[in-house]
Amino acid sequence: MADRNDDHTVFIGSKPFxxxxxxxxxxxxxxxxxxxxIKSRGxxxxxxxxxxxxxxxxxxxxxVVIRDIKVDSEEFENKEGRKVRVSSIEITLGKK
Amino acid sequence: MADRNDDHTVFIGSKPFxxxxxxxxxxxxxxxxxxxxIKSRGxxxxxxxxxxxxxxxxxxxxxVVIRDIKVDSEEFENKEGRKVRVSSIEITLGKK
Numbered sequence: 483m484a485d486r487n488d489d490h491t492v493f494i495g496s497k498p499f500x501x502x503x504x505x506x507x508x509x510x511x512x513x514x515x516x517x518x519x520i521k522s523r524g525x526x527x528x529x530x531x532x533x534x535x536x537x538x539x540x541x542x543x544x545x546v547v548i549r550d551i552k553v554d555s556e557e558f559e560n561k562e563g564r565k566v567r568v569s570s571i572e573i574t575l576g577k578k
Numbered sequence: 579m580a581d582r583n584d585d586h587t588v589f590i591g592s593k594p595f596x597x598x599x600x601x602x603x604x605x606x607x608x609x610x611x612x613x614x615x616i617k618s619r620g621x622x623x624x625x626x627x628x629x630x631x632x633x634x635x636x637x638x639x640x641x642v643v644i645r646d647i648k649v650d651s652e653e654f655e656n657k658e659g660r661k662v663r664v665s666s667i668e669i670t671l672g673k674k
């Protein structure tokens with residue numbers, strides 16, 4: 483987990499929306515990233531798409547595009563012993 | 579909007595989760611679809627991913643895979659005249 487890409491990953495959670503957008507934009511503009519991976523799980527998946535779209539189409543328009551999108555899910559048992567499946571997404575933004 | 583694919587599109591909204599999963603599975607099993615496109619917008623994007631994952635990995639395991647994922651967004655003015663960007667997703671499931 484120490485390869486170059488991990489330095490340019492943004493995990494989306496419940497912080498204010500613009501924190502994440504700024505985080506992504508700064509990776510490209512001040513951290514020299516060529517690619518930034520936006521990751522999230524469960525209900526935050528919608529938000530990850532919002533962050534990617536706002537970063538790519540408003541703040542970095544013309545310079546950055548969505549290169550790849552992967553979804554996955556894992557099943558585990560919750561406290562009541564019921565099987566629960568939680569989805570996840572990884573959106574890769576890259577410099578044009 | 580009348581090409582073959584539109585017959586095999588499932589729009590994800592606020593109905594019970596399993597309605598959508600069943601809808602997707604039935605397209606493959608009883609409607610003879612080779613591809614089904616799952617579409618949603620805004621906060622329902624997370625749900626679209628859940629539906630795709632549950633359909634592909636539980637109900638149609640080994641037979642259907644996620645072939646393509648596209649995201650997009652459109653900006654419009656809300657009632658207060660503020661610009662709002664709404665994201666959307668299209669997940670294409672296809673027979674192996």
